[in-house]
Amino acid sequence: MALLQISEPGQSTTPHQRRFAAGIDLGTTNSLVATVRNGKAETLADESKKELLPSVVRYLSNGEIQTGEKALSHSIEDPKNTIISSKRIIGRSTKELIQTDKNHTNEFSHTETGTAKILTVAGEISPIEVASEILKNLKNRAEKTLGDELSGVVITVPAYFDDAQRQATKDAATLANLKVFRLLNEPTAAAIAYGLDAESEGAIVVYDFGGGTFDVSILQLNKGVFEVLATAGDTQLGGDDLDLLIANWITKKLDIQFELDKSTLRYIYNKAKYAKEKLTQENKVAIDLDIDQAFKGTIILTRNKFNEIVEPLVKKTISPCRQAIRDANINKTEIKNVVMVGGSTRIPLVRQLVTDFFEQQIHVDIDPDKVVALGAAIQADILAGNKPDSDMLLLDVNPLSLGIETMGGLVEKIISRNTTLPVARAQEFTTFKEGQTALAIHVVQGERELVDDCRSLARFELHGIPPMVAGAAKIRVTFQIDADGLLNVSARETISGVESQITVKPSYGLESDEIENMLRSSIKHAAEDLGMRKLREQQVAAKRELEAIEAALLEDADTHLNAEERTKIDAAVDQLRACMEDSDSAIIKKAIKNVEQVASFYVERRMNKNIQQALTGHNVNDINI
Ligand code: ADP
Ligand code: MG
DSSP states (O other), X not given: OOOOOOOOTTOOOSSSOOOOEEEEEEOSSEEEEEEEETTEEEEOOOTTSOOOEEOOEEEOTTSOEEETHHHHTTTTTOTTTEEOOGGGTTTOBHHHHHHHOTTOSXXXXXXXXXXXXXXXXXXXXXXXXXXXXXXXXXXXXXXXXXXXXXXXXXXXXXXXXXXHHHHHHHHHHXXXXXXXXXXXXXXXXHHHHTTGGGOOSSXXXXXXXXXXXXXXXXXXXXXXXXXXXXXXXXXXXXXXXXXXXXXXXXXXXXXXXXXXXXXXXXXXXXXXXXXXXXXXXXXXXXXXXXXXXXXXXXXXXXXXHHHHHHHHHHHTTHHHHHHHHHHXXXXXXXXXXXXXXXXXGGSHHHHHHHHHHHTSOOBOOSOTTTHHHHHHHHHXXXXXXXXXTOXXXXXXXXXXXXXXXXXXXXXEEEEOTTOEESEEEEEEEOOSSTTOOOXXXXXXXXXXXXXXGSEEEEEEEEOOOOOOOTTTOOEEEEEEXXXXXXXXXXXXXXXXXXXXXXXXXXXXXXOHHHXXXXXXXXXXXXXXXXXXHHXXXXXXXXXXXXXXXXXXXXXXXXXXXXXXXXXXXXXXHHHHHHHTTOSOHHHHHHHHHHHHHHTHHHHHHHHHHHHHHHHTTXXXXXXXX
16 A cells, blocks of 8 residues: 655645636637646536537526526527526617627616616626626536636637727626636637647637627737737627528528518527528538417538528628738738637538638547637646746737827827737927916727727826926827736826826727728828828927917016017918918918018017026026036
């Protein structure tokens, strides 16, 4: 019999206690939890040996809350209180939902600006609460399996999630009593799972086609560091949409004339989904249907017909691929690995189109459902301190430029799009008016030159600037985005030290279509914007010139100018004022120049007088030069 060695309490000879950590893939359709055990990442199953937890939550009138399969099985009879695909609505407003998500079988509260809430028998439920129920379920599963509490988790989010959606995900974790080591972009997690951090060169494409979202990212390893060169995608495109197309095909084929109720719709969706999944293996599928008063029988769907129906949607995933390659500023030939992620990448047509586009073999070896959770688990293990020798660092990028509004409604970009995160950038600004003691800071997001064409993120004010002449104050505005993509903006007047700041948690998020539109319109309007920028800049300069000269004239025109001189200056000033609203920046520029020239002798006289005044009573030695 072997003798077991036991050390004294508190004096364990192991170098460090292992801390339990997990990776969580909080998916739109399915969620998973994984952990590293014995040096290997593995997904954890529930009591009935199932690893995928359907991201579904059902609220009952008695206060009970069901999650996963149990909730899903009631989605037909109780669609109103069963919440499916809640990730599509997390961090978003009701208004946006009405615009973009017409196919929800849930009902939402109608607040115009606030984030969406779902109306259930248990009251109004926020998508954050829904996500927290899923997280609680996975936390319990992990702690039961591991026999101890989790020290922390890494939760994955789509690369396209904005501030609001990331913050909402973190809030859900807090609500589930989980410590979040960090949020991680899903594609980055997938690349880790494939061990591509061991590859020495070449770009990696991660193509993630799940149930609710499509994402494509281009990663590059740089001296052992993962960098996301570019991300693109569509948060409103996934397997659910394919189901919808098939469901529409079914209802059309059955020629149903009356409007279907929510339960029947859900029933048909489920049949469509079943048929779709079956068709990855088989060439045709028989769909058995039993719809009250409408149809009872079987219809056949062939893979060819299926391909024909879904091809336009699948093709829609290719243009973000092209966009990402462009943004990453690489050549297709530099791509050395294409990783397939998400249940929908099992569809043969998807694999074929992606292979054709990238002109190379694609990675499909790791289960596309599990790959993200596995990568997150590896990352969580490192962050828990279980691999002290690991120096892998993960970097992401911000999807749209961030900046502030300056005079004339112009945007000054501070962090440009696709900058690697985390990042901190600062820029100096100054006051516009003499004696100005406060400054309004307006944080905007987008690629266009004018504030009106960008998205407003936040506003705050900096007070207590000591009164100075215009342009003398130095206000340093710092933008900081942390590793999770959350933005903090601070402003500090460097002479007085007054400071003010804000953390941006916009009340709702941006859709990928919107991001795409914003990018597209920035390209389309680039020349026009540049012209507008010039014009606004000249208008601001004209305003500044007028204010300065008018203030001077008011102060000492009498002592410095004779009547003839005064008339000349007034004429130039009037001419400038008259063309302020002109749409030609060159005309304004000329008028400013004219005022400067005509008034130059006056400015000189004033300056000489000021110097004389300053020198009066001073010894030459007092003056530091
Ligand atoms: P998410 O990341 O959005 O939670 P998943 O990666 O779990 O999504 O993918 C779920 C989607 O994958 C669903 O739309 C499901 O129907 C689809 N899916 C799963 N298996 C198959 C299959 N064999 N063939 C086609 N689609 C599949
Ligand atoms: Mg996924």
